[in-house]
Amino acid sequence: MTVFKGDMFFKQEDFPFFIDRYTIKRGEYIPSHTHDFIELVFVVEGSAEHDMSGHTYQLAAGDVFVLEPNVYHSYRCAPEKDTVVYNVLFEAAFLQREMDVLQQLPSFVNFFYLLPFLRKSHSFVPYHPLLPVQKLQIQSHLAAIYEEFTERRDGYQLLIKTRLIECLVWLSRYHQENREAVKQPSVSERAWMDSIIHFVERHYHQPLTLQQLSQLSGMSVSSFTAKFKEAAGMSLLDYKHTVQIRHASTLLLSTDKKVLDIALETGFGDVSFFNRVFRKHTGLTPREYRSRPASQ
Structure with a gap:
C-alpha cells in the first residue's frame, strides 16, 4: 500500500502545509493509502464511499473529518457525478503553539483528537454532515486558504494559519452543536x-x-x-x-x-x-x- 510522505507536499521546511481542491472522477477508485501527516478533508459536492479503519462510510457534501498519521483509507466515487473535496495537509508542529491553546477547549479536543480514535467503535460515525449555513462558512474559509496558498502573496503564511485556526474552532463548535441537536449512536463508557x-x-x-x-x-x-x-x-x-x-x-x-x-x-x-x-x-x-x- 502507498505511504505518502510530507516532503512530497511540503516544499518549505518552515511551513509544512498544503491544500488542494481535488476532483474524484465519477466511478474512480483511489486505492488504500496512508500518510505521515495530518489531513483534514471537506466534501464540497458529490458522494463517495470512504473506507477507513475497516469500516465503510458514505460521504456526502458537507462532511468533514480529520485523519491522523498512519491511518489507511480509500475512496470510491459514486457513478452519477464527480466528487469535489478539499484536502488540507499539515504537520502537527505547524500549529504547535496554537494547538496548546486549542486543547483547552473541550469541543476542539472532542472533534480533533477523540473523534478519530472513536471511529474504531463499530457504532460510531466519525463525522457528520454540516448544516447548509455551516457548510458555506467552512467552504468560504477553505476557498480563501486555497487562494492564498496558490497565489502566495505577501503575508500568505500568516493568513493561512489564521484561517485554518478559525476553521478548526468553527468545526469544533459545529460538532458540539450538531451532536447535541441530533441523537447520535451511543458510545460505551469503555x-x-x-x-x-x-x-x-x-x-x-x-x-x-x-x-x-x-x-x-x-x-x-x-x-x-x-x-x-x-x-x-x-x-x-x-x-x-x-x-x-x-x-x-x-x-x-x-x-x-x-x-x-x-x-x-x-x-x-x-x-x-x-x-x-x-x-x-x-x-x-x-x-x-x-x-x-x-x-x-
Whole structure:
C-alpha cells in the first residue's frame, strides 16, 4: 500500500502545509493509502464511499473529518457525478503553539483528537454532515486558504494559519452543536475511557486536569475518576506520570540532553519534582538511570 510522505507536499521546511481542491472522477477508485501527516478533508459536492479503519462510510457534501498519521483509507466515487473535496495537509508542529491553546477547549479536543480514535467503535460515525449555513462558512474559509496558498502573496503564511485556526474552532463548535441537536449512536463508557487514555498517551506533556477530561467524557469528576482507574488500573495522575517517565527514560538513554531539558520536554515544570517522580517509578535518579550498565 502507498505511504505518502510530507516532503512530497511540503516544499518549505518552515511551513509544512498544503491544500488542494481535488476532483474524484465519477466511478474512480483511489486505492488504500496512508500518510505521515495530518489531513483534514471537506466534501464540497458529490458522494463517495470512504473506507477507513475497516469500516465503510458514505460521504456526502458537507462532511468533514480529520485523519491522523498512519491511518489507511480509500475512496470510491459514486457513478452519477464527480466528487469535489478539499484536502488540507499539515504537520502537527505547524500549529504547535496554537494547538496548546486549542486543547483547552473541550469541543476542539472532542472533534480533533477523540473523534478519530472513536471511529474504531463499530457504532460510531466519525463525522457528520454540516448544516447548509455551516457548510458555506467552512467552504468560504477553505476557498480563501486555497487562494492564498496558490497565489502566495505577501503575508500568505500568516493568513493561512489564521484561517485554518478559525476553521478548526468553527468545526469544533459545529460538532458540539450538531451532536447535541441530533441523537447520535451511543458510545460505551469503555470506548470513551479508551479514547481518553489514547489522548493522555499522545499529550502527556500537556497540563491535563481531571476537570478537563471529565468534562470531555460528560461525567462528574468522581465518576470519571472511578471509570478511568477501572480502565487504566491506576489514577489519571499516576497514569500520566507513568507515560511521562517512560518517555523520559527513552530520552535519557538515547540522547545526551540535559536532565532539565528532558524534564521540561516531558511536561515537568520543576526538575526537583521530576527527580522525585522518576525515582518513585524506577528506583533511580535520572542520572543514575542514564549511567547504569546497559545490561541492567
